[in-house]
Each structure stands twice: as C-alpha cells, then as structure tokens.
Amino acid sequence: MTQNDFKKLSEAVGGLRRPADLRLDLNIKPKNSSSESPTSPRISRSIDLGFTDVSYAVRTGILNRGRRELLKTVSGNFKAGELTAIMGPSGAGKSTLMDVLAGFTTSAVTGQVTVNGQPRNLATFRRASAYIMQEDNIQPLLTAEEAMHVAAELKLNLCKQDKTRRVEKILVALGLDEARHVLSGRLSGGQRKRLAIALELISNPPVMFFDEPTSGLDSVTSKQCIGLLKALAREGRTVICTIHQPSALLFDMIDHLYVVAQGYCLYTGGTSNMVSYLAEQGLCCPEYHNPADFILEVSAGDYGNFVPLLSRGIKNGSSNKWRSPAIGGLSKIEEMIASGLTTPVRAPRLPPTPILHMDKPEKDYHQITGEYATSFWKQLYVLLKRNVIRLSRDKFLTFTRISMHLLIALLVGTLYYQIGQDAAYVFDNFNLLFFSIMFLMFSAFNSTIITFPSELPIVMREHFNRWYKLRSFYLANKLADFPVQIVAASTFTLVVFFMSGQLPEIRRLLLYVTMCIVVSFVAQTVGLILGIGMDIRNGVIFGPLVILPFMIFSGFFVHINDAHPYMQWLFHISFLKYGFEGVMVAIYGYDRPKLDCSIVYCHYKYPRQLLKEVDMTEAEYWSSISILIGLYFALEVIAYIALRIRLKHRR
Incomplete structure (x- = not known):
C-alpha cells in the first residue's frame, strides 16, 4: 500500500494515524516531560x-x-x-x-x-475516564441529539457554539446523524451502543x-x-x-x-x-x-x-x-x-x-479544576430541563397519573354524591375522607416504587462518569415531579370535594386539599426509599408490607383508645393517622354548625359529636400538618442518604 493509499484509508476511518505520528497529532507530551502549559498545570494525555x-x-x-x-x-x-x-x-x-x-x-x-x-x-x-456499561442505560425519552446536548452542557465548560460543533462532529463521525431526532428508546441495538459511546466521548x-x-x-x-x-x-x-x-x-x-x-x-x-x-x-x-x-x-x-x-x-x-x-x-x-x-x-x-x-x-x-465541569446551579438547570422533557413524554408517569386520579375521583364522587352536609350520611362521609387519603397514599407510593428502579442504572452511569453532583440530580427530580404530583392530587381532591357536597367554605377547601397533597408527598418519599433499595419485582411484593401498617394504625379501623396500651405508640408513628385527623378537622372542625338531617332522627347532627365518637376531639390541624412536613423532610434526607449508599456500593 502506497503513502497516498494510506492517507485515503486514514480519511475513511476518521483520521487514523501511524503510532509514530500519534503523539504529535494529539499534542501529547512524553511521560517524562516537565514542560507545562501556560494556562494550566502539567498536562498528560497518554495514560498507561x-x-x-x-x-x-x-x-x-x-x-x-x-x-x-x-x-x-x-x-x-x-x-x-x-x-x-x-x-x-x-x-x-x-x-x-x-x-x-x-x-x-x-x-x-x-x-x-x-x-x-x-x-x-x-x-x-x-x-x-469514562465507563460504558453492558446495558446502555440511556434516557429512552430523549432523542439522540437531545441526549448529546445534555451531556455537552454537563460535561463541557465551553461556549455554546463550541459545544454544538462538538456534538455535530461526534454524531456524524459515529453514524448517528440520520437518527438524531429518533428517541433513544427506539434506536437499534448498535445505534444505542454508539450513542452510549458518543455521550461519554463528549469530554474526550x-x-x-x-x-x-x-x-x-x-x-x-x-x-x-x-x-x-x-x-x-x-x-x-x-x-x-x-x-x-x-x-x-x-x-x-x-x-x-x-x-x-x-x-x-x-x-x-x-x-x-x-x-x-x-x-x-x-x-x-x-x-x-x-x-x-x-x-x-x-x-x-x-x-x-x-x-x-x-x-x-x-x-x-x-x-x-x-x-x-x-x-x-x-x-x-x-x-x-x-x-x-x-x-x-x-x-x-x-x-x-x-x-x-x-x-x-x-x-x-x-x-x-473542580470535580465537575459545571457548577451546581448549571447542573440543576440542565437536569431540570431534561426531566421536564422526559415527564412531558412519559405517558404513564404524567398523563396516566393525572387521568387516573380524575377517573377515580369521578367514580367516587358519583358514588358519594352530595352527602357531605347530610347528618344521615355522616359515616359514609367519614369513609369517603379516609378513602381519599388512602388512595392518594397508594397512588403516590406506587408511582415511585415502580418507576425509580428503572431510573437508577442511568443515575449510576452518569454520576460515576462525573456528569453531575448527586444532590443536583436529586433536587432536579423532586422539582420536576412536584407540579405533576400537586396537579394529580389536587384534581382528585377538588372533584371529590365538590361532587360529594362538602361545606363550600374556601378555608375548609384549602385545608383539605393541602393535607391531601402533603400526605401524598410523604407516601411518595416512602416509595422512593423502597425504590432505591429494591428492584421493581421486590418492591411490588414487599412494598405493601411496608405501607399497610400505616393504614392499619391510622385510626380508621381501630381507634387509638380501643387499642392495647402496648400498641398505642404505633398510632403515633403512622403518617396516615395525622393525615386522617387533618382532613377530619378540616371538614368537621373549627366550630362547624349543626348539619342538616334528611331523616327523622340523626344522632350526629353536631360535628363535635362525631369527632368525639372517633377519638379526634383533641386533634389539631396545624399540629398534624407540622408533623407530616417534618416527617417528609426527614424521609427526604433518608432517601438521599440511601441513594448515596446505593451508588457507593453499586453491586
């Protein structure tokens, strides 16, 4: 093969060089060289x-x-x-x-x-260095080009034009130019493998x-x-x-x-x-x-x-x-x-x-240099933007969650239609309020215990390869999911509140909706902790064993004063108890006037009589919600620590 033939061949494979020319071409200094760059400390590109x-x-x-x-x-x-x-x-x-x-x-x-x-x-x-694992572990709901731009924003400290040029060069060189607008989850096996390489090649x-x-x-x-x-x-x-x-x-x-x-x-x-x-x-x-x-x-x-x-x-x-x-x-x-x-x-x-x-x-x-190429706030912005795109395309995690809450709310509202102000149906309304927080608890709990394990391998690869700080990822995930969970929980509670005919006072409505949202956030974080520690199969099996005790000791099935003294402490660690007490106080507390009665005699025409019957006369709304908020932040800290431990051990 002649010299000209070799040059043509090198161009075909993207500039392959003879080893003799390699060091000069890449500006690699000999390992024993003491020369330094004028703008940075000693540079060594060749690594044995x-x-x-x-x-x-x-x-x-x-x-x-x-x-x-x-x-x-x-x-x-x-x-x-x-x-x-x-x-x-x-x-x-x-x-x-x-x-x-x-x-x-x-x-x-x-x-x-x-x-x-x-x-x-x-x-x-x-x-x-970069580690490309056996499983591609790429965000399936981003296009190849979007995934590359996210990697460039996180891994390069360059101007926007230089980042774009590098992304274009890698996409073309690795044969991904025609698939740039295809969702990563729909790429072929070879294309996904090349994209996984391209994402880490961004930082060269x-x-x-x-x-x-x-x-x-x-x-x-x-x-x-x-x-x-x-x-x-x-x-x-x-x-x-x-x-x-x-x-x-x-x-x-x-x-x-x-x-x-x-x-x-x-x-x-x-x-x-x-x-x-x-x-x-x-x-x-x-x-x-x-x-x-x-x-x-x-x-x-x-x-x-x-x-x-x-x-x-x-x-x-x-x-x-x-x-x-x-x-x-x-x-x-x-x-x-x-x-x-x-x-x-x-x-x-x-x-x-x-x-x-x-x-x-x-x-x-x-x-x-810093451990990461970009600052915490830049990482948070890029990850938040990525999560918004991902959630907007995730039919199950976003649209299905909201539509499911609306559908169940319409069904429950029809079943308990206009009973909220009738003393004849006071215990039916009591059951409705418990079902509301129980449903929000299970839906929020399951949404994370099922979805987060599939996200964990992606986090493991990206965090190990120094894309971002773990707290940037954690906070971005929380901020992106907050609106979805708030909309889903609010949709359910508003529909149920008005269809069931609760007392139309703005204060009671706000207190009721707020308590339901806080309960859903606490349950979601419990599900996150289990999702971090278990795979989907084990989470589905053992998840109910973890969450059901909170429901048993909520005060609905057994009142705290009727339980054995040695078991009463279990009621005080059930977050569902505080949520249930909160919605009961929001609906029947604050000196609510006498209820209407559609039959000859109603024993619970006075709301305080009902609260006494269910051992909630001493319940306070703001005390309950304060405990739930404190518990929520404590669980968030536990979830973050659990994620750090999981990523540290990895296997």
Missing part, C-alpha cells in the same frame, strides 16, 4: 494503566464470615493506543477486574493501581472502559462496534473492554488480550502470540479452531485443570514476554478495511482536553 498484585474478595453470606476471592494477586499493564480486551469464562473475574481498574469497585481491594507508573489518584482518574476522556460492548449485537454490528473501539484507541486513548466469546474475526482485531479464569491471569499479550504461548505450555490449539474458543475451553477445564500452570507461565499477568511489539505501518483494522473485510469506522477528531497529572494531590486538583 498498570496494576500489581490486585486482589478482591467478597463475603459469601450475610451471616457467614467467610470470604470468596474473585481476584487473586493479578498484575498487568494496559497501554494507550491499544485496544485491550479482558476475556474469560462466566464468573472468571473479568468484569470484577475492570470494575476495580475503573474505580467502580473500591472496597475490599488490595494491591496497587498505577497511572503512568505513579500511584493512581482515584478522584482525578475518574475525572479523566483519555481512558475508556467498556463492559461487554458486543453483548446483544449481531455479527455485523459487533464488528462495527469493535472497529469503533479500535479507532478510538488509535487516536491515543486507553481503551479497555471485557468480551465473553469473540468470533475469530473479532479476536484478530484485538491488540492486547488479557485472559482471566478463577481469579488468575492465564495470558497477557498479543492475540497472535497466544497460540504459541499455549503450545509452550503443552496445549496445542487444533487447526482451523478459533483460538478464542480454545482458550475459553482451557479456562473452563475441558482439557483438565491448566489454570495453575498457565498462571505460573505468565507470572499471573506480570510477564510481558508475549506482548506484541509497537504497531508499525498498517494495523490489523486498517488491513481489514483495505481488503474489504470490515466497514470503515471513524473516530471523531476532538481537541485534547487538559487532564491534570494523575499523581497530583486531590485537594490541589479540586482547587484548580
């Missing part, structure tokens, strides 16, 4: 990630003190400019190893991880991790995906992925292979050298047999237990004997494009992003 004697163990049970080692003193070195693949059978420890290297798993890890030979500063490293991180990037893709799309990762690596990035069982074609596209099994490293080096290494250990790969399949069969023990032998032969990952030399001339991917075996894949040519040295003290790092 090493690790020595890394071990990781997990507990085998809640009550069992035993621990199971998933990684056993493995070592290795992943270099910039190479596509590194971690391979192994299921349960071998490949995803665990990548989680440790990415900083996704930090507790119970021993050993050392280094960046360019220096101990890694985790906070700085995470700012310079020098280190990128991919967990099973070809999972769920067909052979053609898998080939394009690996080609894209290869192109990203050729631009000078450190690209690391896990892969389960690649085809022979995909296997040949990998620059550096790292094989793990039973927590040990069985091989590290070039894919073309693996067969020779296995032969040296007495394992001959059959002719015309996919080497990737063969090493997996060996790892799984199909030919006997060779794990200890192979681990010793490669020194558990610390040996570089079988590593391929620096790539010169045309790489494998470029040869395949030239021969027509794969489709050209382009990597966007992005300007280098200044990244501080990985060994710089963390306190200095935060003082100079």
